[in-house]
Amino acid sequence: MALTNAQRQAAYRARHLKEESGSGERLNAVIDLHAKRALERVATCYGVTQRALLEHLLIEAERQAVAQAGGREADYYDGKLRLPLRRNLL
Numbered sequence: 001m002a003l004t005n006a007q008r009q010a011a012y013r014a015r016h017l018k019e020e021s022g023s024g025e026r027l028n029a030v031i032d033l034h035a036k037r038a039l040e041r042v043a044t045c046y047g048v049t050q051r052a053l054l055e056h057l058l059i060e061a062e063r064q065a066v067a068q069a070g071g072r073e074a075d076y077y078d079g080k081l082r083l084p085l086r087r088n089l090l
Helices: 005-019 033-046 050-068 073-077
Strands: none
Touching (some): 033 050, 050 073
16 A cells, blocks of 8 residues: 555655664754745855754854853753853854
């Protein structure tokens, strides 16, 4: 019996996560059109995928947040640290 579209999509997503060393997670978000176009342009400019660019930017943002934590890294990792979002974050 043929699979439904939903079943095919679920199988594809499960296979895709396994291909990522079992450490992948899905992200589904609606973002502003200008942000999406910027993501496309910057990724193209650097010759990377949008996923690779997002991963890089998020890891860099976390590195900076930990650096700003000033000895309060435990609070950061516990989700208790609150820092102001600076315009020149990255």
